[in-house]
Amino acid sequence: MKNMITRFKIFAFAWVAAFLIVGLSSCTKNDTSLNIPDLFPRSGDSTSAEFQKAQGMVHHLRSEITKHTDELKNYIELAQLYIQEARVSGRHHDYFPIADGILAEIFRRSPDNFEANVLASGMMMTKHDFTDAKKTIEKAIAKNPYNSGAYGVLCDANVELGNYDEAVKAVDKMMNARPDLRSYARASYLRELHGDRNGAIEAMKMAADAGASGEENREWALYNLGNIFLNWGKLDTAEFIYKGILEERPNYAYAMSGLAMISAARKNYGEAVEWLVQAAHVLPEHIFVEQLADIYQAMGQTESAHEMEQKAISAFMLHEKDGWNVDREYALFCLNHNINIPEATKRAESQYKIRPSNIDAADTYAWALYKSGSAANAVPVIEQALQMKSINSNLHYHAGMIYAKADNSEKAISELKSALNENLAVIAQSDAQSELLKLEGKTAELK
Numbered sequence: 001m002k003n004m005i006t007r008f009k010i011f012a013f014a015w016v017a018a019f020l021i022v023g024l025s026s027c028t029k030n031d032t033s034l035n036i037p038d039l040f041p042r043s044g045d046s047t048s049a050e051f052q053k054a055q056g057m058v059h060h061l062r063s064e065i066t067k068h069t070d071e072l073k074n075y076i077e078l079a080q081l082y083i084q085e086a087r088v089s090g091r092h093h094d095y096f097p098i099a100d101g102i103l104a105e106i107f108r109r110s111p112d113n114f115e116a117n118v119l120a121s122g123m124m125m126t127k128h129d130f131t132d133a134k135k136t137i138e139k140a141i142a143k144n145p146y147n148s149g150a151y152g153v154l155c156d157a158n159v160e161l162g163n164y165d166e167a168v169k170a171v172d173k174m175m176n177a178r179p180d181l182r183s184y185a186r187a188s189y190l191r192e193l194h195g196d197r198n199g200a201i202e203a204m205k206m207a208a209d210a211g212a213s214g215e216e217n218r219e220w221a222l223y224n225l226g227n228i229f230l231n232w233g234k235l236d237t238a239e240f241i242y243k244g245i246l247e248e249r250p251n252y253a254y255a256m257s258g259l260a261m262i263s264a265a266r267k268n269y270g271e272a273v274e275w276l277v278q279a280a281h282v283l284p285e286h287i288f289v290e291q292l293a294d295i296y297q298a299m300g301q302t303e304s305a306h307e308m309e310q311k312a313i314s315a316f317m318l319h320e321k322d323g324w325n326v327d328r329e330y331a332l333f334c335l336n337h338n339i340n341i342p343e344a345t346k347r348a349e350s351q352y353k354i355r356p357s358n359i360d361a362a363d364t365y366a367w368a369l370y371k372s373g374s375a376a377n378a379v380p381v382i383e384q385a386l387q388m389k390s391i392n393s394n395l396h397y398h399a400g401m402i403y404a405k406a407d408n409s410e411k412a413i414s415e416l417k418s419a420l421n422e423n424l425a426v427i428a429q430s431d432a433q434s435e436l437l438k439l440e441g442k443t444a445e446l447k
Helices: 049-067 072-089 092-109 114-126 130-143 148-160 164-177 181-193 197-209 216-232 235-248 253-265 269-282 286-299 302-321 327-336 341-354 359-371 375-386 393-405 409-421 426-446
Strands: none
Touching: 049 072, 072 092, 072 114, 092 114, 114 130, 114 148, 130 148, 148 164, 148 181, 164 181, 181 197, 181 216, 197 216, 216 235, 216 253, 235 253, 253 269, 253 286, 269 286, 286 302, 286 327, 286 426, 302 327, 327 341, 327 359, 341 359, 359 375, 359 393, 375 393, 393 409, 393 426, 409 426
16 A cells, blocks of 8 residues: 555655755844745646745745844744645755755754744654654654644654554644644544554544645545545545545646556556656656556556656655655665665665564565565564554555465465455556465365
8 A cells, every 4th residue: 555655755756956055154143144935836836826825925924034034933934835835846855955944044043943843853754754853843842742733743753663652642642732634634544554444534534624625735635535445445436536636626636646546446557647647747746656657567568667667766866865765665666666676675674673663664674575585584574564454455465475485375365365355556466366366276276
């Protein structure tokens, strides 16, 4: 279930990065030389009222900072605006350096500024610096234990580090502080992680209902609601949700991606490609390239699949250049496409050692061991990932293939059936079906 991995993490690739120099060294208390640029045009959305409002806020805050250089709330709002624009536009490589520069100026003046630490920890999460994000947000919460957003970051950090009980406690505190879209969405994810699909659906519906029609955060919640049904194999329901998103917010790239996955599940690969190409045109999001590579591989179009694989690897390298940790994501992509296996295994092992309790890290490392010919060593690692009872078809697929290679046919059949009963990723379906038929044939012979 690849989109579960990205539920709290949004990756972006930008083919042209406009790096801005932020002049901080000459800043004084009564003067600022911050470079505060206009927003970059959004693909197909630069005339929208939402974008124009955001652009207007940049102009306003730039003016306020010039007039009132000591008023830190203006800097906070400006940094938050650039971070949000990075999320909406996918241009993290452009906007994060600007936001970093603004936060650096705030910290120069007020090292313990609560709002700045919350924003900084959120950016650390996006870059996958989970340990430092947790340390930073815990320091912030110690100064203000009543802020809902801070507990959201703490929840996310604990999830990524595999501290699932602590993540639940953080969401409970978040809900007590402010039950809203963000808290409901996190509650949904944690319920799904613990195998409570109905509870996850209920909470994500509440998240969407808490948002305003057309706003990005509501559509993101609806997209994740659609994903729950998609991964359950309820394609018609998921399709209805994704199309409804596009009625509220035309050109919402993630909804297009969802419709692409619907088309792929129905073997309408050409239609899936069209949706993904359209999504990538609107939003330079890394996951769309990965999905295109998967679909081209399923279609048997090896040349096109190879082209997308190279684009995906280039995007991973761009992230690393900008200080992101993409070891697990890089490893999983390479393992799924049978490329760079030794390096992928090394990266997967590194992440597993850093956060061994995280089920995604354990799953990826187990898959790497399997791909490296060490299925026996993969068994205890994949069993660790299975302990959460997470609703994850790809996890069950990996487990099934590992058990089959380790000569545990009974468990292999059970796990592969679980994977195929869900909406297993298109790239894995044929292998899962073939292995299951082979195992069932052997079992019938023994009887």
